[in-house]
Amino acid sequence: MKNDNKLLMCADYPYYRDSVDDWHDKLEKLKQLKINVVTCYIPWRHHLVNLESNKYDFKGNDKPNTNLIRFIEECEKCGLNMIIKPGPFIHAEVNYGGLPDELNNIDYEKKESLTGELCKYERKKGCYYIPSSFSKKFISSAEKWYEAVINAVSPYFYPKGCIVGIQLMNEGIFSDANSLIKDWDYSKSAVDGFSNYLKNKYKTIKYLNSCLSTNYKDFNNVTNEKKSLVSESIRKEWIDYQYKSLYETYKRFQKKCLGAVPVIANYNFPLNSPEGVSTWISKVRPEYGANIMYGFTSWGGNIVEDKEKFYTYLLVAKREKGIHMECNWGFSKLYEKEYESSIVPFYEAALSIANGAKGYNIYTGAATSKWDENLDNIYDRPYPDCSPIDSQGKYNEKKSNTIYNFNSYLEKYGDEIIGSVRKNECAYLISPQDYYDGCLDASEDNIALDTLYWFQHNMRAYSYDYDLISTDNFEKRESISYKVIFMAEEINLSKEVKEKLDDFQSNGGKIVYLNSSINYDINHYSNGFTKLIKDIDVSFDVYSNDYETQVWGIHNDDKLTKHIFIFSRSNEEKEHSVKIKNDGVVNELKVLLPQESAAIVRLVNNEVKGFFIKGENDLAQKMIKPKLSYGDYVFESNEYGDVLNLA
Numbered sequence: 001m002k003n004d005n006k007l008l009m010c011a012d013y014p015y016y017r018d019s020v021d022d023w024h025d026k027l028e029k030l031k032q033l034k035i036n037v038v039t040c041y042i043p044w045r046h047h048l049v050n051l052e053s054n055k056y057d058f059k060g061n062d063k064p065n066t067n068l069i070r071f072i073e074e075c076e077k078c079g080l081n082m083i084i085k086p087g088p089f090i091h092a093e094v095n096y097g098g099l100p101d102e103l104n105n106i107d108y109e110k111k112e113s114l115t116g117e118l119c120k121y122e123r124k125k126g127c128y129y130i131p132s133s134f135s136k137k138f139i140s141s142a143e144k145w146y147e148a149v150i151n152a153v154s155p156y157f158y159p160k161g162c163i164v165g166i167q168l169m170n171e172g173i174f175s176d177a178n179s180l181i182k183d184w185d186y187s188k189s190a191v192d193g194f195s196n197y198l199k200n201k202y203k204t205i206k207y208l209n210s211c212l213s214t215n216y217k218d219f220n221n222v223t224n225e226k227k228s229l230v231s232e233s234i235r236k237e238w239i240d241y242q243y244k245s246l247y248e249t250y251k252r253f254q255k256k257c258l259g260a261v262p263v264i265a266n267y268n269f270p271l272n273s274p275e276g277v278s279t280w281i282s283k284v285r286p287e288y289g290a291n292i293m294y295g296f297t298s299w300g301g302n303i304v305e306d307k308e309k310f311y312t313y314l315l316v317a318k319r320e321k322g323i324h325m326e327c328n329w330g331f332s333k334l335y336e337k338e339y340e341s342s343i344v345p346f347y348e349a350a351l352s353i354a355n356g357a358k359g360y361n362i363y364t365g366a367a368t369s370k371w372d373e374n375l376d377n378i379y380d381r382p383y384p385d386c387s388p389i390d391s392q393g394k395y396n397e398k399k400s401n402t403i404y405n406f407n408s409y410l411e412k413y414g415d416e417i418i419g420s421v422r423k424n425e426c427a428y429l430i431s432p433q434d435y436y437d438g439c440l441d442a443s444e445d446n447i448a449l450d451t452l453y454w455f456q457h458n459m460r461a462y463s464y465d466y467d468l469i470s471t472d473n474f475e476k477r478e479s480i481s482y483k484v485i486f487m488a489e490e491i492n493l494s495k496e497v498k499e500k501l502d503d504f505q506s507n508g509g510k511i512v513y514l515n516s517s518i519n520y521d522i523n524h525y526s527n528g529f530t531k532l533i534k535d536i537d538v539s540f541d542v543y544s545n546d547y548e549t550q551v552w553g554i555h556n557d558d559k560l561t562k563h564i565f566i567f568s569r570s571n572e573e574k575e576h577s578v579k580i581k582n583d584g585v586v587n588e589l590k591v592l593l594p595q596e597s598a599a600i601v602r603l604v605n606n607e608v609k610g611f612f613i614k615g616e617n618d619l620a621q622k623m624i625k626p627k628l629s630y631g632d633y634v635f636e637s638n639e640y641g642d643v644l645n646l647a
Contacts, residue, residue, distance in 0.1 A: 008358060010362065011038060011362040011364075012038070013030065015040055016043055016065055017368035018065065026389055027078045027080060030366060033400060033404050034404060034407030036081060038075050038080045043087070044145050045374065047149075051103075068153070072161070080162065082165075083163075086145070086166070087169065088146070088174070089169060094375055107137070108141075111131065114186050114229075133176075133185065154260065157261050166257050167325065171268030171297055177283050178268040181230055191223045195220060197244075232437075235436060239283065239436050242283055243282065250265060264293040264294075267296045269300035275441070285472055286319070294322030298313060298326065302336050303347065303348060303351070311456050314351075318355050322358060323360070325361050329388055330362075331364075332386050341618045343617045346403075346406060354554075354565035354567075367386075409610070412610070413610065421555060421556065421557050425540075427466060429469050429485050429486070431492045435449060448491075452488070460550060462544065464538075471491075482504075486512045487511070488514055541582070542579070549574075551566050551578045552565040563603075565599075575591070576590065589601060589629075591626070592627035594622040599628075603630070610646050615641045625637045
């Protein structure tokens, strides 16, 4: 990014859904909320003049709000940086996912289902088929679209201009990172590509059969029956091919971006099922996408009130240090009604920062109501229904005040937070291949997923923090600084990873294998696990003995400055007690919060020097007078509601 030591406080603004006359005012209002980056999709269909001749309008010649150049210049005038998102498939509730209608009338190869049916895009009146991402004709057109966009906006790339990043593709469809393996692309080109993949990997069918204990006659015989691709014998190879194909598609579009600014992926939240989570772990492999920054969404539902969604969110946030690219601040009608409140999106955004995200993105920051039928002929106006800034340019008081306070804290102390040390002594080693069996059928034993969930629940029962690491890049880590690495027993390990683990142990590290004899009941925490942590001499300088007090602590290298993130999991008003260890001495931080709310407290030289306490849960309609105490320091608000204190 433009400055790796700056937290990104982003907001999405769909310029293409609004009048040009509204752009400047809404951008200024976002700026007043301490937003420093505007994100925007660039819909292919919106700017298209002629597909065959590859003509596009980025200057408002066709209609005023196709003037992308003017929008970029308006962002520059307001002192806002940008992350652009040119798709080619964007979703964003746009007709045909942003693809031009003309694609539907050309003989591009279509995406096919496992049963051989052509896959339709349902969010548009009429019958629109989804192109296969393996279609050479489609990819060629999409690459020309990228070339046109990049050519038009390249004068505005940092450091000459305000564009500091490019998001490639978008969640689902062409990213496909969270789609179940049975819902993937089974078109002829996809299946033929798999056959070639196997040939390149195994060279001879005899060697493939010896490795996989199969008896195929030739490579084409492997793919004759589509249903055989999800069978136990070949399923793991099919999943390997899926995730590698995904990243190869990313890399194709990355090459069109000229290498001028960083590029970002945007991985969708896992589907809400054991198969969905296993699939996500199997296919989201950021280590494979070299030089593509990890980004993630949080369209998984209300993590404030749902315990299992909370833990899935932690998996996504911890998978890699990246950017929370889409946090739902605007949709309560298309998605859960709870997002009408400010507490749910704030909770998610703060939790992502607590777990190492480099920034968060308000989706969508400003509502709109002035698009034409070519863009969206289905959804009601305004879009979205409950943004922090409404379609008339007025602030939604609850949300805008929350954003202003949160961003004020991040603006003041963001350099400390993003430059902080998150040195955990514990790590959990994930081998993505161990989740393959759970991708298809939840009735199959899913020990890998059960073990991971059990580990997370036990660690967080005491607010013990940990890192997630992957076998994908484990052997490349220059040094392993953990005291203990946990992993499921019988985990799939390469020779290189085994050697690295042997080296880790020879240098005093401990490996704990979690096995099938453990009763993985995530509703009951294990005293034996806690004893295990103490026996191996792992220490935590920030923790809580109460599950309802979830806490994360980050500190600067000298440990003189700490930021303590506190999240209530209680359904009632409660004083939360956090233990903070300094030079062997344990002090107690107490914060009074309404139910299921959150706070951030800054300590410098073991003294309170700033905080933001969310004293209102507007979803539960509960409000308190916040209190905080630490050592001799005592704060008690005279007023109900949120409190911001910047030292």
